[in-house]
Structure formats: structure tokens, C-alpha cells
Amino acid sequence: MSSLERSDVARLAALARIDMTDEDLDRLSGQLAAIVDSVAKVAEVAGQDVPATSHPIPMSNVHRADEVRPSLSQEAALSSAPQAEDGRFRVPQILGEEA
Amino acid sequence: MSAMTYDKAMEQFDPVFGIEVHIELNTKTKMFCGCANEFGAEPNTQVCPVCLGLPGSMPVTNEKAVESAIRLGLALGCSIRESSRFARKNYFYPDLAKDYQISQYDEPTCYDGSIDVVLDDGEVFTIGIERAHMEEDAGKNTHVGGTGGIQGASHSLVDYNRGGVPLVEIVTRPITGAGARTAEVARAYVATIRDFVKALDISDGRMEQGSVRADVNLSLRPKAAPGEDQNAVPFGKRSETKNVNSLRAIERAIHHEAARQAELLLAGEPVVQETRHWHEDTGSTTPGRSKEEAEDYRYFPEPDLLPVEPSREWVEELRSTIPEHPAKMRARLMEEWGFSDLDMRDAVNADALDLIAATVAAGAKAQAARKWWMGELARTANDRDVTLQELPVTPAHVAELQGLIDDGKINDKLARQALEGVLAGEGSPTEVVASRGLEVVSDDSALEAAVDEALAAQPDVLAKIQDGKVQAAGAIVGAVMKATRGQADAGRVREIILQRAGVEG
Numbered sequence: 139m140s141s142l143e144r145s146d147v148a149r150l151a152a153l154a155r156i157d158m159t160d161e162d163l164d165r166l167s168g169q170l171a172a173i174v175d176s177v178a179k180v181a182e183v184a185g186q187d188v189p190a191t192s193h194p195i196p197m198s199n200v201h202r203a204d205e206v207r208p209s210l211s212q213e214a215a216l217s218s219a220p221q222a223e224d225g226r227f228r229v230p231q232i233l234g235e236e237a
Numbered sequence: 238m239s240a241m242t243y244d245k246a247m248e249q250f251d252p253v254f255g256i257e258v259h260i261e262l263n264t265k266t267k268m269f270c271g272c273a274n275e276f277g278a279e280p281n282t283q284v285c286p287v288c289l290g291l292p293g294s295m296p297v298t299n300e301k302a303v304e305s306a307i308r309l310g311l312a313l314g315c316s317i318r319e320s321s322r323f324a325r326k327n328y329f330y331p332d333l334a335k336d337y338q339i340s341q342y343d344e345p346t347c348y349d350g351s352i353d354v355v356l357d358d359g360e361v362f363t364i365g366i367e368r369a370h371m372e373e374d375a376g377k378n379t380h381v382g383g384t385g386g387i388q389g390a391s392h393s394l395v396d397y398n399r400g401g402v403p404l405v406e407i408v409t410r411p412i413t414g415a416g417a418r419t420a421e422v423a424r425a426y427v428a429t430i431r432d433f434v435k436a437l438d439i440s441d442g443r444m445e446q447g448s449v450r451a452d453v454n455l456s457l458r459p460k461a462a463p464g465e466d467q468n469a470v471p472f473g474k475r476s477e478t479k480n481v482n483s484l485r486a487i488e489r490a491i492h493h494e495a496a497r498q499a500e501l502l503l504a505g506e507p508v509v510q511e512t513r514h515w516h517e518d519t520g521s522t523t524p525g526r527s528k529e530e531a532e533d534y535r536y537f538p539e540p541d542l543l544p545v546e547p548s549r550e551w552v553e554e555l556r557s558t559i560p561e562h563p564a565k566m567r568a569r570l571m572e573e574w575g576f577s578d579l580d581m582r583d584a585v586n587a588d589a590l591d592l593i594a595a596t597v598a599a600g601a602k603a604q605a606a607r608k609w610w611m612g613e614l615a616r617t618a619n620d621r622d623v624t625l626q627e628l629p630v631t632p633a634h635v636a637e638l639q640g641l642i643d644d645g646k647i648n649d650k651l652a653r654q655a656l657e658g659v660l661a662g663e664g665s666p667t668e669v670v671a672s673r674g675l676e677v678v679s680d681d682s683a684l685e686a687a688v689d690e691a692l693a694a695q696p697d698v699l700a701k702i703q704d705g706k707v708q709a710a711g712a713i714v715g716a717v718m719k720a721t722r723g724q725a726d727a728g729r730v731r732e733i734i735l736q737r738a739g740v741e742g
Contacts, residue, residue: 153533154336155329192322192538198546204264204301207271207285215281215289215397225280226379226394229331 141171243492246499247417250457253472254419254491257452258407258430260440261374262305268373268403269296269339269542276446280396288373288401290335295541298323302403303346303545305439306371307552309405310347312433312559313366320546321346323371323539331395332375340406342536345370346545352433354425355564362422365410376400411454413468419455420491424484427451431484432563444483451487453478455494457502473498474508478522481515489520497522570594574603580611587615589625595632601639609635613656630659638666650723651675677726681733684717684725688733691716702738710734 144167151158158166209215212225221228246252267274270287286294307317324342350366376397383389407430415422431449435442442449456475461467476498481490498508513522560566570590571581574597584590589610596606610625614635618625638655641647647655647670658669670676691713692699701709710731717730 149533153327153329153535192540193544195543198320198544200297200543201300201303202271202297204266204299205271206266206273209272209283209285210289212279212281215284223381223394225282226396227281227331229393229395231390231392232331232378232380 142167142174241496241500241503243420243495244417246457246495247419249460250473250495250499250502251413251460251467251470252415252419252491252495253411253413253456253458253475254415254423255409255411255454255475256423256426256487257409257454258427259374259450260309260405260407260430260434261448262302262403262405263438263440263448264299264301264305264403266299267401268299268302268371269401270294272401274402278398280398283398284400288334289397296339296539298542298545299403302371303547304555305403305437306346306369306405307547308437308555308559309407309434309439310350310369311552311556312437313347313350313352313369313407315347315350315366315369317547317552318344318346318348319549320344320544322544323542324536325539326372326534326536328534330375331393332378332397332400334376334397334400338373338375339539339542340372340536341370346547352426352429353562353564354422354429355568356418356421356425359568360418362415362418362425364412364422364426367408367410369405369407372404372406374399374402374404411472419495420488423453423491424487427487428484429562429564433560436560436563436566447482449482451481453481453487453490453494455491455498456508457495457498473502474510476508476511476513476522478513478515479525483517486515486517490515490522493521574607576603576607580607583611587611587625589615592625592632592635596635599633599636601636605639606632606635609639609656613653617660628660629662630656634659634666641666641670645677645726646670647675647677648723648726651677654723675724677724681729684721684730685733687717687720687725688713688730688737691720692734692737699738702735702740707735707740710738 144163147163147167147170148158151163216222216225216227219227262274264274266272267283267288270285272283272285272288275283287296310317321341321344323339325337326340326342327337329336345368347369348367350369351363352366353361353363355361376395377399379394379396380390381394382391409426412419412422427449431442431444434440434449440448444450454475454477456473458470458473461470476494478490478494481487494513501508509524512525514525515522561569567581567585567590570576571578574593576584584593584607587610589607592610593603593606596610597603614625614628614630618628621628638652638659641655642649642652651670652666654673655666655669655675658664658673659666663669663672694716695712698709698713713734714727714730717725718727
């Protein structure tokens with residue numbers, strides 16, 4: 139397995155809107171590559187007879203009835219927002235995209 | 238301004254299109270939590286740790302939403318996967334509290350379907366459905382500052398009430414062969430989906446409130462040379478126009494995109510594969526974020542939700558609840574009821590079909606049912622600014638009212654008064670007729686007395702009638718109707734007048 143490239147980390151950072159310095163990228167591409175390589179060892183152990191598994195516990199159809207439960211108050215909902223305005227979460231200017 | 242038009246583009250190119258429709262379900266609660274799913278509440282009052290994506294919260298699927306998705310899939314002729322799962326679609330945008338949207342990716346619940354759409358001239362076009370999958374809606378951003386759009390905004394405000402509302406996304410296969418009728422077919426397809434979700438009663442289908450939203454993909458390819466197979470010509474690069482949210486806008490967006498792409502291609506320039514934004518005011522599109530960046534969603538299976546494995550028995554039970562195809566039902570009713578195209582279109586636009594059908598089922602003739610719902614009641618609803626369904630009158634009332642007319646107990650004028658009483662909450666038509674004393678005066682001696690009195694007051698009328706001016710009787714009919722407060726049978730009054738004048742009616 140090839141490890142994670144520095145350019146992959148830069149791309150992920152851009153997708154996640156995280157500003158990273160060159161030093162950050164150097165350091166994290168090393169650390170993240172180690173994690174990815176470790177996890178990739180699972181693929182070496184699992185043979186053809188082991189199917190890809192997303193849900194190891196054999197359960198399905200755990201649903202909830204369509205009944206309204208109490209919501210948070212607006213005040214509680216906004217209580218941990220860094221900034222709020224008009225009952226809404228206030229977020230910085232969204233650049234380069236259109237809603 | 239460009240000289241290229243849709244029609245010219247269609248002469249030179251073969252269009253291929255696809256549509257993604259998002260349906261907001263009308264469940265009482267959200268997809269993965271018990272917050273109310275209701276439009277128009279105060280901001281951030283229908284939110285909880287799950288739909289705000291707070292740490293440690295866990296989603297649980299809404300069974301009703303699963304049921305609605307399966308029923309919609311069945312209506313679209315889809316197969317229902319025996320085991321399907323949810324996936325996380327990762328992207329970062331303030332309206333998405335968790336920084337991922339729970340959706341379905343490689344195992345959508347409904348797949349491989351098709352649906353017929355009926356064009357205005359009756360031509361039927363079959364649309365292939367690739368998949369219909371469940372997902373959750375995002376919150377709503379409001380941009381502050383600038384002109385209200387995102388450009389020049391100083392900051393944005395987010396309301397998460399809509400975040401987590403259940404959606405079904407329906408994805409068509411690439412649709413070929415519609416040629417110059419592409420815009421019409423696209424419109425009819427979205428109209429069919431809207432009508433079907435209303436008939437299924439899984440969504441209010443209100444496009445103006447965003448309950449049905451469409452993204453339109455379009456590409457152009459060269460027309461095949463004579464004798465060659467058009468389907469052997471590779472597809473061109475496509476654009477995806479987002480949030481085209483009215484039927485008219487679907488047609489307009491396709492017109493615009495076809496002309497725009499044709500102009501580029503004829504100038505030897507490439508069409509860029511990209512997302513574009515629709516602008517209702519100018520009827521045009523502008524490029525959005527670049528596709529390469531936007532498409533990297535890094536989907537992976539949602540570990541917090543278990544697979545959905547509907548039993549075959551349940552699926553068959555749901556299949557038995559699927560209503561008739563709305564367009565085909567309309568064609569059938571139009572014939573059964575003897576409605577004109579215009580009658581039918583008006584009734585559909587007024588959302589009166591179900592009411593008329595129920596009135597007919599309650600015993601009224603279709604034309605009479607139409608006359609009431611599309612006449613007096615439509616006016617009343619309009620005056621009160623409510624829908625026909627919200628009026629305090631039922632199809633059974635309307636059928637009963639018409640029955641009273643047909644039995645000669647009341648005339649049209651009295652019927653309108655009786656209806657007023659029903660609308661005022663005074664009871665059923667029969668009760669209002671009794672309590673207001675609205676029955677037609679059918680007692681001939683009372684009518685004769687009223688006629689004689691009117692004739693005595695206007696002594697020249699009899700002579701005129703005898704002179705052959707039968708229309709002069711109208712003045713006496715009017716006087717008698719006035720004297721009986723409209724409760725006389727005008728036809729019978731006229732007969733009595735003519736008898737008095739000694740002429741045949």
C-alpha cells in the first residue's frame with residue numbers, strides 16, 4: 139500500500155476549509171501516512187473469503203415511530219454558538235460558493 | 238445577446254438530459270430524530286442534539302419515512318433492495334451541522350424503475366429511473382449585507398429547522414430520444430413526480446415551498462449522419478443546473494442551457510462539465526463551484542445506522558397502496574365525466590379533482606359537482622384566501638345540495654343561499670333549507686295569488702302578452718320572485734302567467 143502523499147493532505151485540508159502551513163503539511167502527512175498504513179494492514183490479513191463489513195453486528199430495521207419529541211428551545215440550541223443573530227447561528231462570510 | 242435559440246440548437250444537436258428531484262416528505266418528524274417536520278416555525282426551534290450534530294448524539298431512522306420512500310420507489314416501478322444502508326456524504330458548508338449529510342450511496346433502497354409521462358398532446362414518453370434514495374435535508378442560510386445574495390454578504394445566518402427533514406432523491410437515467418421535446422418532457426416528468434407524491438400523500442408537493450426541487454443535467458451531442466445510429470454517438474459534456482424549482486423554470490432552464498451550449502459548440506469552444514446556478518429573474522445560468530472540488534464527497538457507510546431490510550411481505554403490502562398513475566387517472570376521469578380539456582385543466586389547477594371525484598361518489602353528476610367546486614366554492618375559497626379543502630363544506634354536502642335541486646325542492650338561487658348557510662356552519666344543506674325556510678313555493682294557489690297580485694299592479698302586461706310580446710311576462714316573473722323572496726319556481730310562475738293571459742307557453 140502506498141502511503142498518504144503530502145498533496146493528499148493538502149487537498150483534504152482544502153476540502154475541510156482548514157488553513158495549513160507548510161510545516162503542518164509536512165508533519166501531518168507523515169503522521170497520517172503512518173495511520174493509513176497501519177489500517178491498510180487489515181487488507182493484507184483479510185483474504186478473499188472475508189467480505190467488506192460495514193455493520194459487524196447482525197441487526198437491521200431499528201426504526202423509530204413517527205412521533206414528535208420535544209426539541210431544544212431556541213436559546214438552548216444557540217447556547218454554544220460562538221455567535222448568534224436573529225435566532226440563528228451566525229457564521230463568517232462564505233467565500234467562493236453560492237448557496 | 239446571443240442569436241442562438243433552443244429551437245436552432247435542437248435542429249443541430251441531439252440533447253441528452255437527466256433530472257434529480259428531491260422530495261421533502263410530509264412525515265410528522267425528521268428523518269433521524271423526533272423534531273417536528275413543519276414549515277415556517279421560528280428559527281432553530283425544531284432542533285435537537287441529533288439534527289444539530291452535537292457530539293454523542295445518535296440518529297435513528299423514522300419508520301414512516303422509510304415506508305414513504307419504498308412507496309415512492311414502487312410508484313416509480315423500482316425494485317426494492319433487500320438490504321440497503323446509509324452513507325455519509327462529507328462536505329463542509331454552514332447549513333450542514335454535522336459536516337456530512339446522511340444519504341445513501343452504493344446501496345440505495347429503490348433502484349431500476351421507469352415511469353411514463355404524458356405530454357399535453359397525449360404522447361407518452363417513458364423515463365428510466367436509476368435510483369431513489371433516502372437522505373436528510375440541510376438547514377437554511379440567510380446572507381446578510383450586500384444585496385441579499387452571497388456575493389458581497391458580510392456574514393450568513395443559519396436556521397437548522399430544515400436540517401434533518403427527510404428527503405427522497407430520485408435520479409433518472411440519461412434520457413435520450415426526446416429531441417426538440419426535451420424541455421416539455423422534462424417539465425412533464427417533474428409534474429408527474431409532483432402529482433404522484435401528492436397522490437401517495439407522502440409530500441405536499443409544493444414546489445414554491447421547496448417540497449419538490451429539481452436539478453437538471455443537459456448535454457448536447459452531434460446529430461447522427463443519415464443512416465447512422467444516434468445512440469452510437471457519444472454524449473457531450475454536461476452541465477448540472479441546480480435548484481430549478483418551478484415547472485416553468487424547468488422548461489426555461491433547458492431552453493437556456495441548450496442555446497448556451499450550442500453556441501459554445503458551434504464556436505468550437507468546449508462545454509465545461511460543471512454545476513450551474515439558475516437565475517429565475519434573468520432566465521439564465523451562471524457557473525457554480527468547480528465539479529472536481531465539489532464531487533469529492535468521500536462517501537463511507539454510516540456506522541451509526543443499521544441496514545434497512547424491508548421484508549418482502551411489507552413491500553407487497555405497500556405495493557397494494559400505490560394509487561393509479563395521476564396522468565392516466567386524469568385521462569380516465571376526463572372520459573368518464575365528459576369534461577373538456579379546459580374543464581379538466583381548471584379542475585387540476587384548482588386541486589379540485591379529488592373533491593369532484595368524492596362528490597360524484599356521493600351521488601352527484603360530474604358536471605354538477607364541477608359547477609359547484611369550480612364556481613361558487615372556488616369564488617368563496619378565493620375570497621377567504623383558503624384552499625377548497627379548507628372550506629367547511631364536504632363533497633357529501635355538495636352532492637346533497639345538488640340532490641335538493643334535482644328533486645325540485647330548491648332552485649339554483651335558493652341553493653346558493655343554502656350553501657351560504659353550510660359555509661356559515663349552520664349544518665347540512667337539508668338542515669339549512671329547513672332552518673332558513675328556503676324551500677321552493679310549489680303550492681300553485683300561493684303562486685297564482687302572487688301572479689294575480691303582480692298582474693294587477695302592472696295592468697298593461699297582460700295585453701302585451703296577448704299581443705304576442707311574450708317576453709313581457711318577465712316583469713311579472715321578477716315581481717313574483719321578489720314577492721316570494723326567490724322561493725318560487727320561475728318556470729312554473731311563467732306557465733301560470735301565460736295561462737292567465739290565455740296563450741300557450
